[in-house]
Amino acid sequence: MRLSPMSSSLMRIPAARRGLITRSPIRSLILSRDFSFKKNADAKERVVILGSGWAGYSLARTLDPAQYERIVISPRPYFVFTPLLASTSVGTLEFRNILEPIRRIPGKIGFYQGWADDIDFNRKTIKVETNAAEEAASKTVVPPPGGQITVRAKGDLIDIRYDKLVIACGAYSQTFGIEGVREHAHFLRDIGDARRIRLRVLSLFEQCSYPNGSDHLTVDDKRKLLHFAVVGGGPTGIEWAAELNDLIYDDLGKMYPHLLPFVKISVYDVAPKVLPMFDQALATYAMEHFARQGIEVKTEHHLERIRLADGRLGQKHGGLGLKIKEYGDKEVGAGMVVWSTGLMANPLISKIASKSHTIFPYTNGSANPKTGEPSTTRHLVVDQRTGGLMTDGQLRAQTVTAENKKGVMDDVFVIGDCAVIEDDPLPKTAQVAAQQATFLAKQLNRKAFEEAGKKEEAAATFKFRNWGTLTYLGGWKAIHQSKADELKGWVAWIVWRGAYLTKAMSWRNKALVPIYWMISWIFGRGISRF
Structure with missing residues (x-):
């Protein structure tokens, strides 16, 4: 009788060991062709x-x-x-x-x-x-x-x-269905948004650094392109305006000193006051601090439209025209709009x-x-x-x-x-x-x-515990409000940085964040475009 290669291999194995193989669970599973596996009773x-x-x-x-x-x-x-x-x-x-x-x-x-x-x-x-x-x-x-x-x-x-x-x-x-917001505004919800904002800010300063002339931007064009509009007077909008002001006057101003007269930061909000989660005293302190820094806050202003600016400014440089309700038919020029108005x-x-x-x-x-x-x-x-x-x-x-x-x-x-x-x-x-x-x-x-048989008392329904609200105002100043206290100025800025540092999720970032804060303070912020 002619044996198959598999049979020949088995015949060369001692009888005692052949018995183990022929009786093995693996061989029985293969011969029965039953490949169904029961779910583990202890599966999670x-x-x-x-x-x-x-x-x-x-x-x-x-x-x-x-x-x-x-x-x-x-x-x-x-x-x-x-x-x-x-x-x-x-x-x-x-x-x-x-x-x-x-x-x-x-x-x-x-x-x-x-x-x-x-x-x-x-x-x-x-x-x-x-x-x-x-x-x-x-x-x-x-x-x-x-x-x-x-x-x-x-x-x-x-x-x-x-x-x-x-x-x-x-x-x-x-977006409230406002024309042009989806197409032209910048949001600040994800890391990709932050990267695009950073590139846009640096690009605008670089574009405006060319000399004036008929083939380049005019003085009026530079004023429009270096107008940064923030729509929304909540913590996100206020903090971004403050961070941008720090970047411009701590770092970019040293490299583009001739452009500082053209820079303008405006915060628009439809409500009668910004930072509505803070009491009136802290909100007033924030507005006074912004006024000293040259940041303009316009409350009860409703944006009606964002569009590309007319002519070469809009086509070649991405300048924007903002139509504000309180200004009637007049439009305001801007190089960038950051949108932060709710969810x-x-x-x-x-x-x-x-x-x-x-x-x-x-x-x-x-x-x-x-x-x-x-x-x-x-x-x-x-x-x-x-x-x-x-x-x-x-x-x-x-x-x-x-x-x-x-x-x-x-x-x-x-x-x-x-x-x-x-x-x-x-x-x-x-x-x-x-x-x-x-x-x-x-x-x-x-x-x-x-x-699993380990009885414990069931927890009560969810109760929110408010640990307070923090907002950075720029220039190493902040405001903090909680049931326990109200802080403003440099002390609140210390609390602001300390709170965010301790809330960082991983030990890796708990270590990196203060290191980069120190690097930015000593050597300046990163301004490379890539």
């Missing part, structure tokens, strides 16, 4: 987090990896320490000083770079549009009035399963809230064994003012049936800028988002312990 629950901002990143870091499989889905593979974003846009800090890579979160972490396109709450799956091939630090996407994200080509779609879902996808900058809902929120969802209390369509509650068709509850998703005090997504019967989804949570707690609206700040993430992580970690 999968918690999928949509977003890598303050809410999503803080939750991913705090959630216990020994109890949960953590999956983060975000269009950017990093977290941005947004309070210092304005500093990077003027070269005080380098961009990587305020970034934290998602994949460096301690413990095993899963990550998919992409946009959450849709959610199927019945099948517990998320449809994700991948964007790993795109530039991660892309320009802030501001949806047009129709709600579509952009006109870019759609990426590949993949399905991601979840056991628990945390929606922390944040919000977008609010609007993420398009994903609008998409999932506009549809009805068939939700089963338990898997396989079974009813709740305690209440007998069958599957129901529900809608997510949306806050009419902000467009965010309504939650209960434990940050669970609220739902409502056609009969107007309210409920919650026990496996879906909403935190951060896209969440609105019922009867307790909170400001859309990093402080609120981080505290919500910490609260939810503790709740989920505690629940896992209780399911």
Whole structure:
């Protein structure tokens, strides 16, 4: 009898060892052709987090990896320490000083770079549009009035399963449908925005450094190009105007002294006063400090349009024309507009809230064994003012049936800028988002312990603890307000830097940030364009 090569090889092995091979579990599995594997009874629950901002990143870091499989889905593979974003846009800090890579979160972490396109709450799956091939630090996407994200080509779609879902996808900058904002304004929400702002500021000074003449910019053109308009009198707009003023008069003024007479920084706000979260005394101190620095603040001014300037100034140099309501038909020239006027809902929120969802209390369509509650068709509850998703005090997504019967989804949570707690609206700040993430992580970690037989007292509903508000005013001055005290000037600036340094997420950046502060103070800010 002729043996196959495999049989010949086996015959050359001693009988005792042949018996071990023929009786091995691996051979039995191959011969039976049964490749089905049962799910490990001890497998961890999968918690999928949509977003890598303050809410999503803080939750991913705090959630216990020994109890949960953590999956983060975000269009950017990093977290941005947004309070210092304005500093990077003027070269005080380098961009990587305020970034934290998602994949460096301690413990095993899963990550998919992409946009959450849709959610199927019945099948517990998320449809994700991948964007790993795109530039991660892309320009802030501001949806047009129709709600579509952009006109870019759609990426590949993949399905991601979840056991628990945390929606922390944040919000977008609010443009109020004003003409030209999406096309011509600069936002300050991501590291890509900061980089473009930095390049634009340096480019404007370089363009205006050419000598005057018929073939170059006129004196009037330079005044327009070196007018920096900030729309929005909140902390972001005020801090960026202050950081820009520091850059111009501490660094650029030494290299372009002949251009300083043309420089102008203006802050426009539709409200009667800027910094509305501060009391009147601190807001007045901030405005007086700005006036001493030459920064013009215009309250009760409404921007109606942004467009390219007429002629060569707009075509060759990107100059802008700003139409201000209080000025009638007169337009104001500017070289740059930084937009910081509030937030609007993420398009994903609008998409999932506009549809009805068939939700089963338990898997396989079974009813709740305690209440007998069958599957129901529900809608997510949306806050009419902000467009965010309504939650209960434990940050669970609220739902409502056609009969107007309210409920919650026990496996879906909403935190951060896209969440609105019922009867307790909170400001859309990093402080609120981080505290919500910490609260939810503790709740989920505690629940896992209780399911393992270790009973602990359930935590109360989420309560926000306000640690105070800080705003930098430039020139080593700041303001700080909390329930305990109110500070202004140099002392508040020390508190401002100390608070942001201690809140940095990684020890790497806790070390790098003060080093770059010192480098900028001794050697000046980085002004290279690249």
